[in-house]
Amino acid sequence: MTGNRCLGIVLLAAAGALAPGSTALSQARKVPGLVQEGNYAPGNLGMQMQPAPQNNDAGAVYGVGPWPTYTPPLADGDGRELVQSFCGICHSTTYITMQPPLTSATWEAVVNKMIGTFGAPIPEPSAQAILAYLKSHYTPETRKE
Amino acid sequence: MGRLSRRSLLAWLGSGAAGLVFSGQARAQVGPRAATPLPSFTGPGANPYWNGVNPFVSYPQKLPLLRITDRGIQLETPRPYFLSPFTPNAAFYVRYHLELIPNAVDLSTWRLSLEGNVERPLQLGFDELVKNFKAVSVAAVNQCSGNSRSRFQPRVPGAQWGNGAMGNARWTGVRLRELLASAGIKSGTVQLQFQGLDRGPGPEGKGADAVMKSLDLTDPALDDALVAYLMNDEPLPMLNGFPIRLVVPGKFGVYWIKHLTWIRALTSEDTNYWMATAYRIPDTARGNTTPADAAAGKLKTVPIGHVRMPVRSFIVVPDGSSKLPSGLPVRVQGIAFSGDGPVVKVEFSENDGRSWVEARLGADHGPYSFRTWEHTWRPSRAGKHVIAVRATDGRGNVQPDAPVWNPGGYLWNRVERQALIVGAG
Numbered sequence: 001m002t003g004n005r006c007l008g009i010v011l012l013a014a015a016g017a018l019a020p021g022s023t024a025l026s027q028a029r030k031v032p033g034l035v036q037e038g039n040y041a042p043g044n045l046g047m048q049m050q051p052a053p054q055n056n057d058a059g060a061v062y063g064v065g066p067w068p069t070y071t072p073p074l075a076d077g078d079g080r081e082l083v084q085s086f087c088g089i090c091h092s093t094t095y096i097t098m099q100p101p102l103t104s105a106t107w108e109a110v111v112n113k114m115i116g117t118f119g120a121p122i123p124e125p126s127a128q129a130i131l132a133y134l135k136s137h138y139t140p141e142t143r144k145e
Numbered sequence: 146m147g148r149l150s151r152r153s154l155l156a157w158l159g160s161g162a163a164g165l166v167f168s169g170q171a172r173a174q175v176g177p178r179a180a181t182p183l184p185s186f187t188g189p190g191a192n193p194y195w196n197g198v199n200p201f202v203s204y205p206q207k208l209p210l211l212r213i214t215d216r217g218i219q220l221e222t223p224r225p226y227f228l229s230p231f232t233p234n235a236a237f238y239v240r241y242h243l244e245l246i247p248n249a250v251d252l253s254t255w256r257l258s259l260e261g262n263v264e265r266p267l268q269l270g271f272d273e274l275v276k277n278f279k280a281v282s283v284a285a286v287n288q289c290s291g292n293s294r295s296r297f298q299p300r301v302p303g304a305q306w307g308n309g310a311m312g313n314a315r316w317t318g319v320r321l322r323e324l325l326a327s328a329g330i331k332s333g334t335v336q337l338q339f340q341g342l343d344r345g346p347g348p349e350g351k352g353a354d355a356v357m358k359s360l361d362l363t364d365p366a367l368d369d370a371l372v373a374y375l376m377n378d379e380p381l382p383m384l385n386g387f388p389i390r391l392v393v394p395g396k397f398g399v400y401w402i403k404h405l406t407w408i409r410a411l412t413s414e415d416t417n418y419w420m421a422t423a424y425r426i427p428d429t430a431r432g433n434t435t436p437a438d439a440a441a442g443k444l445k446t447v448p449i450g451h452v453r454m455p456v457r458s459f460i461v462v463p464d465g466s467s468k469l470p471s472g473l474p475v476r477v478q479g480i481a482f483s484g485d486g487p488v489v490k491v492e493f494s495e496n497d498g499r500s501w502v503e504a505r506l507g508a509d510h511g512p513y514s515f516r517t518w519e520h521t522w523r524p525s526r527a528g529k530h531v532i533a534v535r536a537t538d539g540r541g542n543v544q545p546d547a548p549v550w551n552p553g554g555y556l557w558n559r560v561e562r563q564a565l566i567v568g569a570g
Contacts, residue, residue, distance in 0.1 A: 048203055063249025064205035064383045069215045090346055090353060091244060092216035098199065100188025100300040110302055117422065118353035140189040 072097040075145060079133030086122045086130060087114070096134070101143040107134040187305075192295035195224045195464065195563075196307035206382040208235045213304045217241040217345075218384065221309040227461045227480050230507065230515045231284070232312035234376050239384045240289050240310060240398065242356050242419075243345030247404055250342070250388055257372070257389065261338075261409035264329025271388050275374060278319040278327075283371060284514035285394035286313045286482045287401055290424060290449050294554035299436060301554040308459060308561075313482070313515040316392045318373035324408070334362050334410040338417075339391050342404035352418030358400050359415035360393070360450055369394045369513075372405060394513035395453045395484035397555075399424050424449045424553065431455070431549050432556040439552045454484030455558040456544055458491055458518070458536035465563055471570035475522045477504075479534055480515040486539030487512035493520040497531040498546055498560060504534070512539070524567045533562045 051065075072094050074080050087093055102110070111131050114120040122130065136142055183198040192198065201209040204220065213219035220239040226232055252271045259267040269277075289310035294303050304310070325337075336359040347353020360367060371392040374381070381387045386403030393400045399419075415421075425446035426432035427439075432452070434444055458481035469475055481488040487509070492501035507517030524530055535544040546560040 051205075060253035061249050061251045062380075062383075062387065066248065067216070067218060067246065068202070068204065070202075070212070092214060094212070094214045094216075097186065098213055098305055099302055100186060100192075100295070100305060102300070102302055106302055117351065117418065119348040119351040120353075143186070145185065 070094060073145070075137035077133060077136055079129040079136075082126050082129050083133055086120065086126060090114075090118070090120065096138060099138070101138060101140040104135045104139055107131060107138065110134075187295065188300045191298050191300070192305065192307060194307060196309050197221055197295055197305050198307075199305075204239075204384060206235060207239075207384065208233070210236065210238070211307075211309065213306065217244045218246060219304050220384070221306055222312055223309060224461060224464060227309075227459060227515075228478060228517075230480065230510055230517050231314060231377055232515075234314070234379055234382050234385065237287075237312040237314065237376075237382070237385055238289070238310050240304070241343060241403075243343060243347075243353065245344040245346065247342050247383065247387075250383075250404070252388060255388065255406070257406060257408070259324060259328035259408045259410075262331045262334045262412050263410050264331055265327075267324075267328045269324075271374070274319055274372065274389065278323055280317055281320055281371065282315055282317040282375075283369065283392065283394055284313060284315050284510040285392060286311060286454070286484070286513060286515055287392075287398045288312075288454055288482075288484075290397040290399050290555045291553065293557035296548070296557055296559070297550060297554050298548065299550075301552055303554045310398075313480075313510075314376045315378065315510075316371055316373040317375035317378065318371040318389065318392070321367055321370040321372055321391070321408075324372060328410075330362065330410050333412045335413060336361055336411045336415050337367070338407075338409040338411050338415050339400070339402040339405060340407040340409075341386070341390070341402045342406050350417075352423065356402075356419050357415065357417050358402060358424075358450070359411065359417075359420055360396075360400060362410075364450075366393050366396050366453075397424075397449055397454055397484075400450055420448055424555075426452070426553065426555050427551050431545070431558075432551050433549045434551050436550070436552075449553075449555055452556070454482070455556060456483035456485065456488065456536050456538040456542045457481065457558045457561075458488075458534045458544060459561050460532065460534050460563045463563070463565055465565055468566045468568040469524065471524075471527050471568055475524060475565075476519060477522050477532065478517065478519045480517055481534075481536035482513070482515050483536070483538035483542065484513070485542060488516045488536050489539050490537040491516075491518040492535050492537075493522070494533040494535075495522055495524070495530065497562065498533045498535075501535070524565075527567045527569045530565045530567060531562050532565060533560055535560045 074093055115122055187198055196211055199211045199213055202212040203209055210220040211223055213221055218239055218241050222236050222238040226236040256268040256270060291303050292306050292310040293308050295305040295307055338357050338359040340357045344355055345353045372389050373392045374389045389405050391402045391405050426449050427434040428445045428447045459479045461479045481491050491504045493504045494501050504518040504520040537543045544558055544560050548559050549556055
């Protein structure tokens with residue numbers, strides 16, 4: 001290794017661009033200002049496969065694949081299954097977890113809107129249990145997650 | 146850095162090494178990888194972040210966007226995509242009300258219907274729309290009525306958008322007025338009702354089976370309205386309304402019906418849920434009211450289509466995700482728009498809004514488009530700084546520095562701020 005090439009690698013290290021496997025070199029030299037290097041965190045890369053190109057169908061139908069869904073973890077407690085089954089008729093329960101903590105009065109208005117305005121087919125006892133669940137886990141006083 | 150001369154600094158800035166530093170700073174929030182992830186929800190205080198706190202997700206025809214909800218689908222555009230005046234289709238936000246969203250459309254059987262109080266009901270195929278009518282283009286911002294709803298205090302239910310429920314595109318299609326003329330709107334028509342292919346599983350007539358929006362036949366916004374089949378010179382992504390959507394420059398996105406399939410001439414005012422109950426604002430200055438007045442139920446309300454989108458401006462970079470190196474000029478960049486005339490001025494404040502200097506405006510793409518702006522800021526000291534931006538539109542409307550509140554979470558347009566840390570040299 002010539003002196004010039006060595007200098008080049010040190011400059012790259014200072015810019016944070018040095019490839020893995022370089023620790024021996026950096027340990028061998030003092031690098032001004034370097035505070036941390038080679039910090040790799042274990043865990044997945046968030047990898048997703050790339051979509052394949054569309055097939056050769058030249059017909060008039062234009063489409064895409066299915067819309068992905070997600071079942072958010074809801075707080076453990078009485079009424080959770082009723083929430084998942086009744087609220088889930090028309091929408092995913094991310095509609096609940098996405099909200100800020102809402103007051104009991106607001107949850108009451110929301111449940112009444114779903115039933116009265118939108119016509120959600122929820123029997124009265126189940127509606128009361130759903131409301132009790134939301135008040136127990138998703139108000140400013142009660143929300144944990 | 147301290148020993149570099151100005152000349153060698155410039156040479157260094159021009160090299161790849163500078164790219165590492167600056168792209169790291171400007172794009173730190175582009176990808177989903179974070180040293181410390183955001184919390185999973187905010188509240189009961191206001192959401193302090195530019196976007197909502199939701200995770201990145203992948204959808205067909207889309208870059209990773211921020212999930213609000215997955216059924217129906219609501220996706221927010223991440224902040225860095227607003228560096229350019231036109232929002233990429235693959236990054237454009239998505240907002241549906243109901244869950245039955247088309248996955249596939251057969252253009253051989255799909256028709257756009259013009260019906261109701263018309264001389265000649267029309268059933269137009271996609272190729273007829275494209276071939277038989279003159280194509281026109283307009284650059285226009287589509288913004289959700291509830292963009293920035295997560296800023297409201299007290300918080301209100303609804304999609305908890307940060308600032309990313311907006312986008313700007315060059316829309317190309319047919320003038321709505323030309324289509325109306327070919328169908329012949331009969332006298333006695335008061336409103337036009339628009340409906341798309343997307344539906345819901347709810348019982349008929351209650352709002353959860355279909356979304357319909359109507360505009361007054363005399364509304365001047367209809368003169369600029371298009372039925373668009375191109376978005377940024379490409380077909381519309383399915384989630385943005387393929388094959389066509391209504392474009393109503395200046396008005397909120399709820400009127401820009403996706404998968405537009407029915408246009409109806411109505412002889413009386415539309416009383417469906419989406420006009421009579423939803424998307425209504427207090428008939429007050431800025432649509433502002435108080436929780437007490439709203440709870441008392443005495444508010445006079447009007448459809449949000451009665452107003453144009455108020456003037457807004459945004460800081461896109463720097464985004465506060467990284468410390469700014471001491472001694473360097475900071476290129477502050479952002480966008481501004483108004484539904485009520487072009488943006489004529491954008492002002493920058495380095496001191497939390499106490500004093501303002503005029504920023505430089507980017508290219509003019511028309512009165513309904515995003516207008517980019519930038520300002521070179523030279524922070525005088527290390528420590529915390531709060532910068533701010535405000536815009537003025539052609540009607541002299543200046544962005545106010547006061548919050549707004551209404552039960553729907555609509556019409557937020559307060560002055561935007563960004564806290565920044567300048568590090569020591």
